[in-house]
Amino acid sequence: MTKGEYYKIGFLQRNSSKIFNVTVYALLIVLSSPIVLAYAWLFLRSFSTGMAHGFIPTGLTFSNWRFMWEQISGLPNVWHVTFNTFILGGSVAGVVLLVSSMSGFALSRFAFKGQGKLLLLLLMLHAFPTVSLMVAIFYILRMTHLLNSLLGVILLRASMDIPWATWIIKGFYDGIPREIEWAGAIDGYSRISIWRKVLLPMVKPGLIVIAVFEFLSGWSEFIFITTFIFSNKWWTLSQYTYTALGGYRFADYGLLTAISVWYILPVTILFIFANKYMTQMSLGGIKG
Amino acid sequence: MATIKLENLTKKFNKVIAVNNVSLTIKDGEFIILLGPSGCGKTTTLLTIAGIYRPTGGAIYMNDTIMNDIPPRYRKIGMVFQNYALYPHMTVFENIAFPLRTVKDISKTDIKTKVEELADKMRIASLLERKPSELSGGQQQRVAIARALAKEPQILLFDEPLSNLDAKLRIIMRGELKRLQETLGITTVYVTHDQSEAMALADRVAVFNHGILQQIGSPEDIYYSPRNIFVAGFLGSPSMNFLSGTRLIKNEGTAYIEKEGKKLVEVPSKNLDKFENAPSEDLILGFRPEDCKIVPNDEIGIPGKIYLLEHLGREVVVNIEAFGNIFKVIADPESRFEKEQRVVLKLKPDRVHLFDSKTEAAVF
Ligand SMILES: Nc1ncnc2c1ncn2[C@@H]1O[C@H](COP(=O)(O)OP(=O)(O)OP(=O)(O)O)[C@@H](O)[C@H]1O
Numbered sequence: 001m002t003k004g005e006y007y008k009i010g011f012l013q014r015n016s017s018k019i020f021n022v023t024v025y026a027l028l029i030v031l032s033s034p035i036v037l038a039y040a041w042l043f044l045r046s047f048s049t050g051m052a053h054g055f056i057p058t059g060l061t062f063s064n065w066r067f068m069w070e071q072i073s074g075l076p077n078v079w080h081v082t083f084n085t086f087i088l089g090g091s092v093a094g095v096v097l098l099v100s101s102m103s104g105f106a107l108s109r110f111a112f113k114g115q116g117k118l119l120l121l122l123l124m125l126h127a128f129p130t131v132s133l134m135v136a137i138f139y140i141l142r143m144t145h146l147l148n149s150l151l152g153v154i155l156l157r158a159s160m161d162i163p164w165a166t167w168i169i170k171g172f173y174d175g176i177p178r179e180i181e182w183a184g185a186i187d188g189y190s191r192i193s194i195w196r197k198v199l200l201p202m203v204k205p206g207l208i209v210i211a212v213f214e215f216l217s218g219w220s221e222f223i224f225i226t227t228f229i230f231s232n233k234w235w236t237l238s239q240y241t242y243t244a245l246g247g248y249r250f251a252d253y254g255l256l257t258a259i260s261v262w263y264i265l266p267v268t269i270l271f272i273f274a275n276k277y278m279t280q281m282s283l284g285g286i287k288g
Numbered sequence: 289m290a291t292i293k294l295e296n297l298t299k300k301f302n303k304v305i306a307v308n309n310v311s312l313t314i315k316d317g318e319f320i321i322l323l324g325p326s327g328c329g330k331t332t333t334l335l336t337i338a339g340i341y342r343p344t345g346g347a348i349y350m351n352d353t354i355m356n357d358i359p360p361r362y363r364k365i366g367m368v369f370q371n372y373a374l375y376p377h378m379t380v381f382e383n384i385a386f387p388l389r390t391v392k393d394i395s396k397t398d399i400k401t402k403v404e405e406l407a408d409k410m411r412i413a414s415l416l417e418r419k420p421s422e423l424s425g426g427q428q429q430r431v432a433i434a435r436a437l438a439k440e441p442q443i444l445l446f447d448e449p450l451s452n453l454d455a456k457l458r459i460i461m462r463g464e465l466k467r468l469q470e471t472l473g474i475t476t477v478y479v480t481h482d483q484s485e486a487m488a489l490a491d492r493v494a495v496f497n498h499g500i501l502q503q504i505g506s507p508e509d510i511y512y513s514p515r516n517i518f519v520a521g522f523l524g525s526p527s528m529n530f531l532s533g534t535r536l537i538k539n540e541g542t543a544y545i546e547k548e549g550k551k552l553v554e555v556p557s558k559n560l561d562k563f564e565n566a567p568s569e570d571l572i573l574g575f576r577p578e579d580c581k582i583v584p585n586d587e588i589g590i591p592g593k594i595y596l597l598e599h600l601g602r603e604v605v606v607n608i609e610a611f612g613n614i615f616k617v618i619a620d621p622e623s624r625f626e627k628e629q630r631v632v633l634k635l636k637p638d639r640v641h642l643f644d645s646k647t648e649a650a651v652f
């Protein structure tokens with residue numbers, strides 16, 4: 001923790017008697033326990049033959065994970081689907097990063113007429129429920145021949161999220177003094193290389209947050225996949241899991257839990273690694 | 289090296305005229321200080337010279353080449369900002385090396401040698417691996433100067449570089465800067481609102497107010513022969529005393545400044561012809577706190593009574609109430625004064641200033 005952050009949360013620390021701390025932790029534990037227990041159950045169940053009384057594993061087995069090496073009827077190859085999901089998550093993150101890192105800069109630095117209104121509009125766009133746009137999107141995708149293609153879904157998901165990401169990264173750019181850019185100009189750099197070599201590294205925490213959230217956004221994307229993808233060649237894990245759940249294997253809890261664990265595992269790992277940057281962000285942006 | 293010429297330079301931000309028709313010439317190797325109160329357009333002038341802002345009107349020449357449309361990176365300048373503007377994500381080494389990396393065909397070892405040489409000169413060699421956030425204000429200042437010098441600029445620009453340092457360090461850095469500039473001989477434009485800094489550093493001082501260049505000259509010029517009330521009042525601490533509603537009278541061949549029938553000070557005969565183009569009524573008398581004596585009684589002088597004594601160790605500032613004004617006078621701390629004591633202020637006739645109250649211009 002840098003000095004600045006320490007002072008920022010200082011007001012919390014001043015109030016913190018031991019009792020206060022204990023109360024907060026106890027409350028957090030109680031509040032999050034249902035979720036934690038659910039995940040624990042999911043994990044245990046995926047490696048056991050069954051659960052006695054609903055929560056005691058009866059025996060160790062790997063057969064629940066057979067979808068990883070066997071063809072399950074009605075479902076495509078899980079490795080292929082997982083690969084698609086990584087492509088979707090990664091591409092959404094990539095596109096959103098590329099656009100928002102530039103649009104956020106423009107909104108932060110170039111004053112133009114109606115800027116305030118544009119910002120408001122950006123946020124409003126994000127507030128619209130996606131479902132209300134499905135028909136219009138269908139026509140657009142058909143016109144551009146992007147129906148039944150992963151690229152179509154990538155662009156859709158990205159365009160839905162770009163306003164939010166732009167807003168976030170603009171805040172980071174706003175925190176950089178103008179003098180830093182001027183120093184770059186005097187030190188011999190063009191505008192574009194100042195942006196690349198000085199400003200982008202300075203907003204890196206924001207870019208990491210956006211990358212994580214956008215990967216997640218693509219990873220968990222379901223509605224566009226299920227609506228605009230017709231061939232299971234382009235399925236992602238969300239559609240795969242959904243189909244497994246909705247199929248005739250309802251009774252096979254072992255398989256379903258294993259698939260679910262497989263679906264959430266990468267995301268969990270990602271969050272563990274990005275945790276440091278996430279908390280930095282919630283404490284208020286860039287620190288030198 | 290380089291000369292700079294500003295010709296009718298004007299910079300507007302929408303309706304605000306930040307710099308208004310400024311013309312001045314800076315000689316090669318000269319140390320020029322732009323001095324003025326907050327918001328008078330000093331920074332704007334500096335940034336226009338740097339090429340960050342484009343002039344709204346007028347022209348900037350460097351070595352007689354017009355520079356109006358030349359981007360900052362081609363101007364061969366180095367700049368130190370008030371907040372230092374170091375790159376927070378780079379180490380001190382990287383900060384100083386950053387300008388060098390734009391030099392064509394420079395090798396890694398050349399960069400390293402150059403950075404180390406600069407770090408030695410600025411005495412920050414032990415800090416090269418640190419990030420700016422791990423440095424004190426004074427150390428950041430040195431890094432900023434090293435970075436500005438990296439490409440061996442022809443012109444150095446400083447925007448209030450010392451204002452974020454504590455009083456003691458400011459005096460030390462002030463001396464170092466002066467020496468650095470003298471040894472390097474780089475043409476330097478330096479912005480400050482601190483008049484003592486200006487007096488200590490400058491070859492010439494350019495005093496600004498409301499975007500207008502009020503006067504330019506050596507520190508002595510500006511101090512002893514201010515052209516108007518603003519310049520007279522801005523330099524010096526405590527600042528010059530003013531008394532309005534005075535006029536010129538002549539009495540048996542001798543001229544005096546008087547107010548309400550009281551002769552305040554004699555006018556030296558060499559100054560009398562200056563009244564040819566100036567009014568002799570409704571004048572403002574100005575005198576510096578160090579340019580007068582306090583006496584118990586006299587025919588000629590400003591009669592008043594002691595209002596307050598400020599003991600500053602080396603001197604005492606005596607506040608004297610007269611004609612409804614408070615005048616500050618510097619006196620010897622040995623002298624014994626009492627509050628409420630009636631005294632007369634004897635001004636040094638050849639150190640007195642007189643201003644036309646309408647134009648605020650100096651008569652002498
Ligand atoms: N980018 C800008 N946009 C609009 N107005 C500006 C801008 N920069 C400066 N101004 C205005 O121009 C005038 C001069 O500003 P400038 O920063 O040059 O003053 P300064 O002499 O450097 O003052 P200080 O000592 O406070 O730094 C001020 O009235 C200021 O409000």
Ligand SMILES: [Mg+2]
Nearest residue numbers: 330331332447
């Ligand atoms: Mg300024």
